[in-house]
Amino acid sequence: MMITLRGRKVVGGCAEGEALVTHDTISGWGGIDPMTGTVIETHHELRGVSFKDKVLVFPGAKGSSGWSAAFHLARIAGFAPKAMIFNVMTTKIALGAVVTRAPAVTDLDQDPLTVIETGDWVKVDGDRGVVEVTKKSPL
Amino acid sequence: MRLTDQEKAMLDGSEGPGKQKAMDLLVRYGEALGAERFVDVTNIAGVPGSSTMFLQNYYKEHGGGSFEDVFSRFDLDSDESVPFPQVGGNCCHLQGGMDPELWREQGMSREAFEHQQQDEAEVERHGIKVLKTCTPYLAGNMPAFGEHCAWMESSAVVFCNSVVGARTNTEGRESTSAAMLTGKIPDWGFHRDERRRGTHLIQVDVPVESVMDWGMLGYFIGDAVQENIPVVTGKLGPPDLIRHKHFGAAAASSGGVEMYHIIGSTPEAPSLDAALGSNKPKEIIYYGPEERRRVYESLNSNGRDLNVDYVMLGCPHASVEQIGEAARLLAGRKIRSGSSLWLFTSRAVKSVADLHGYTKTIRDAGGLVMTDTCSAIGRMLPQGTKVVALDSAKQVHYLPAMMGIEAWFGSTEDCIQAALTGRWAGEL
Numbered sequence: 001m002m003i004t005l006r007g008r009k010v011v012g013g014c015a016e017g018e019a020l021v022t023h024d025t026i027s028g029w030g031g032i033d034p035m036t037g038t039v040i041e042t043h044h045e046l047r048g049v050s051f052k053d054k055v056l057v058f059p060g061a062k063g064s065s066g067w068s069a070a071f072h073l074a075r076i077a078g079f080a081p082k083a084m085i086f087n088v089m090t091t092k093i094a095l096g097a098v099v100t101r102a103p104a105v106t107d108l109d110q111d112p113l114t115v116i117e118t119g120d121w122v123k124v125d126g127d128r129g130v131v132e133v134t135k136k137s138p139l
Numbered sequence: 140m141r142l143t144d145q146e147k148a149m150l151d152g153s154e155g156p157g158k159q160k161a162m163d164l165l166v167r168y169g170e171a172l173g174a175e176r177f178v179d180v181t182n183i184a185g186v187p188g189s190s191t192m193f194l195q196n197y198y199k200e201h202g203g204g205s206f207e208d209v210f211s212r213f214d215l216d217s218d219e220s221v222p223f224p225q226v227g228g229n230c231c232h233l234q235g236g237m238d239p240e241l242w243r244e245q246g247m248s249r250e251a252f253e254h255q256q257q258d259e260a261e262v263e264r265h266g267i268k269v270l271k272t273c274t275p276y277l278a279g280n281m282p283a284f285g286e287h288c289a290w291m292e293s294s295a296v297v298f299c300n301s302v303v304g305a306r307t308n309t310e311g312r313e314s315t316s317a318a319m320l321t322g323k324i325p326d327w328g329f330h331r332d333e334r335r336r337g338t339h340l341i342q343v344d345v346p347v348e349s350v351m352d353w354g355m356l357g358y359f360i361g362d363a364v365q366e367n368i369p370v371v372t373g374k375l376g377p378p379d380l381i382r383h384k385h386f387g388a389a390a391a392s393s394g395g396v397e398m399y400h401i402i403g404s405t406p407e408a409p410s411l412d413a414a415l416g417s418n419k420p421k422e423i424i425y426y427g428p429e430e431r432r433r434v435y436e437s438l439n440s441n442g443r444d445l446n447v448d449y450v451m452l453g454c455p456h457a458s459v460e461q462i463g464e465a466a467r468l469l470a471g472r473k474i475r476s477g478s479s480l481w482l483f484t485s486r487a488v489k490s491v492a493d494l495h496g497y498t499k500t501i502r503d504a505g506g507l508v509m510t511d512t513c514s515a516i517g518r519m520l521p522q523g524t525k526v527v528a529l530d531s532a533k534q535v536h537y538l539p540a541m542m543g544i545e546a547w548f549g550s551t552e553d554c555i556q557a558a559l560t561g562r563w564a565g566e567l
Contacts, residue, residue, distance in 0.1 A: 010171045025365060025395070030515060030537040035193075042441065042540045062365060062395035064537075065291035068311035072213065076197055090366055090395065091308040091328060094171040098164070099216045099313050104171070 029066025037079025060088035185315025272485030343373030361394030453483030
């Protein structure tokens, strides 16, 4: 089955891929290893997991002001996520999404952290602010 | 976004390609935020143009490896290289990657050192002050109350908003570099009165006195409120600059705190009503002896082996008083053979520590006072480090995860004891 969520553009463009969902906010510099696209923060639920080519679904950004530079590095090293979906707008995530150049949306009409599960197939249309979710298993 | 004529001129290239690329990035950033306009900024702190060997080598193969190439393609997120004009306003460079004199001890190559020297000369040549510190407010860049700034470095941002009452969001490398060329940043978040009022009330019911206490309280609050704005009240001695520095750095690491209020202490919190404005607290959070014990245990959850081989002090960069305290604790004593003690600060503060003889006292005991960087920023440890002792909750948050080592957290005195004996004996 397919579920459609509507929100607003953060970064334009279209991308699709497998969802990687976390309920923990993500720290950029010092929280990810840009050279492998892996979360490294000690107590993080995705510790050791790579977001390369995933549609990353998360509450938002925290931590160091090196957030944008860390994701920017991940992009040029070839380990960036394909798209980003998040709930809480901050300067870290806004700038980070812009320089990651991956389609990104926020302010969705349903909570993406509830609707989307890791492994679901997700299409992100950044310009229209539309997210289409195909569940991996029936609800 | 609605642009002024001056901003439109920058965006259409009338003021040169450097400002055009900078404006293009800032417009994309402002639209991502949902901002409606820009605000003029007069004080900008970032890390313009700095490049690791990875970045330099990458851009050598993708458009060019010069300072201008890296600045254009990474800092301004441009697909082409453009000339880098002189910056406007009061701009400074924050922390860097290695000590300009002790880089060999830090395990850096001559090639990396020479490259850093070239970057630094370019920064200086373009009109940016080389402060090389995460504590610009201790090294020659103190904003004024109400001044609109564009700062990065989360511990400096929270200090700027909360302790000084100047106004900045947590900017990144790309936005600060673009602001250095344009003097603009999106008018969003902490530039606006309504965003600066408190959202959560923290009731402190256990004495918070030492620097370590303040670090633990900050770490607890950051985790509890995430990116919200805590208003702290209760059993609090009035914090001095060092306590603010450790409290804010910790709260910005465990969460995303960019501003806090301490009733009767910080400039925008003369009273609870003033700190909250029209907000009703979303939550009232209690910090008592049990919470204090739990945060201490959490900060020590990376420690197992009591044998400590490295002590790192100076996160955020040490003040003169902190270096003086370390010198007093080390005077006439020797760090255990096989252990290292590195204390990090800015060049400006170190020159005063040199004058007072603190640097020499620490060196005579076997420790080193280093500038510009820290173990996390420079990703450098004394050779063979397995277990580190730290007096900074922020550094505990980052260093063990980044470098794959164990860590203990305690007071400065606990850490110096560990350097002298080689054993961790810290207690709450």
